Amino acid sequence: MSLLTVGSVAFDALETPFGKTDKIIGGAATYITLAASYFTKQNNLVAVVGGDFPQEMISLLEEHGVNTEGLEIVKEGKTFFWSGRYHEDMNTRDTLETQLNVMADFNPVIPVSYQGTEYLMLGNTVPATQKLVIERMAKRPKLIMLDTMNLWMNIAMDDLKEVLKLVDLLTINDEEARQLSGEYSLRKAAAKIMEMGPKTLIIKKGEHGALLFQGERIFFAPALPLEEVFDPTGAGDTFAGGLIGYLASTDDISFDNMKRAIIYGSAMASFCVEKFGTERLVNLSQEEIKSRVQEFVNLSSFEIQ
């Protein structure tokens, strides 16, 4: 089935204990569509970039089967830019600079050819913009998944709560789940958040894995313990992209299939952090993905006698 991803396509400049990059391609929708490209061939993108965005980066997305008809290019504008520096532990980072540029006026237009897309992925961006996208879909998608962050809880909580009423699946990290719900216990937090709209909730815990909640059901997916985390940028978006790409490709939104989808998302995220930016994501083989998923099986399987 087809997937539509709406979110940022951007430049990032990164510093980690392992080195630093100049401006490289980044943005939530970039990571999401690249990760999803290994699962679904109907991979539609809506985003905005400036005239400074190089054609070869657009071509890179297209080579991975991403439909860029909905990628608006504002010739006189500049592309969204973010730079950050990771701390030694790789779990925390400082934002050095954010230039919203063309994202400040992002008015997502859904091409006619995208209408009827069954799976909608709303990458992390302004909640009001996410809501606009849902309103602009002629037919409600089968599954609407939303990613967000603490920034919007701080400055646009009302808008966020409005859009949450409209989505099926929410992904946030553990600190954000606590902030959104006011509950420290993730189990209590999940119960409260599911009352806000999304029937299914995924709480991401980074190197500690992810929890899937739906009604009374809970599933825990571990993260793969890696020798080295080289650059965590985009890991959450890659996780989301692998997850929704797998759901779209299998067109099965049962709880059991969501469990599988989280494992695939986690496997994709484990690749992402092995290199800077999208480097590792653009050259994966299906065999590598299969073998990585098997590592997750080995990591977490046991039998009670």
Place this chain on the structure above:
Amino acid sequence: MSLLTVGSVAFDALETPFGKTDKIIGGAATYITLAASYFTKQNNLVAVVGGDFPQEMISLLEEHGVNTEGLEIVKEGKTFFWSGRYHEDMNTRDTLETQLNVMADFNPVIPVSYQGTEYLMLGNTVPATQKLVIERMAKRPKLIMLDTMNLWMNIAMDDLKEVLKLVDLLTINDEEARQLSGEYSLRKAAAKIMEMGPKTLIIKKGEHGALLFQGERIFFAPALPLEEVFDPTGAGDTFAGGLIGYLASTDDISFDNMKRAIIYGSAMASFCVEKFGTERLVNLSQEEIKSRVQEFVNLSSFEIQ
């Protein structure tokens, strides 16, 4: 098979956001032997208490099948006492008071009837004392498991490294694994620590579960997401007690059985934190344990198609 646990039997006074206790029974060996009592009936204890330690607490251990022949009572001495206050997040705590008392001169004597015990559990205490216990075993046990903490890495690292050479299985938490190895990546840390002696390593991550390492093999056991953590005191010791109790009862130290043992240990720890101190641990039924283990199966099982 039989189990010998050596460690502290103590008084604790606890403050959590949910309330506070007067002096209640605590200590590593108390939690370990109580947890193990649900698995093995040959449950030998070596510890020391003062004349202030109430007979009804000793009777409580005995009612759970703990053999207290090796529990030394120093009539003129006082029992080891620890008091602490947990922070709001329950993951960090301040020590308010530590009185070593009779533990300061703990000279573990192994009763003749304990000799030949196949499974030896060295609860967290002075590394030189742990080494003394191993030397005092007439025959090397089939499995020696050791628990320790950052304190000994700070003040007795050389002694700790000496005893590590003699043990099969080490349990420490993630921060301690990083301190002991000098590596941030837990996978690299594990490789270094296994070169220090223990062929098998368990890294405890509290609410984030536990990792089992043996050679190139890794297994991850999740922690159960709980509605509420009431009091985390003794959770690590209860985990260790359930684990070694299960290994001793099944007398199988294969990797597959260690995976099961970690799940049983995690299940026991999940009960422990539901009430103050040992309260929840002294009244469990086999049905409750079976049902809790099934929750772990449900939490972590998935099938890749």
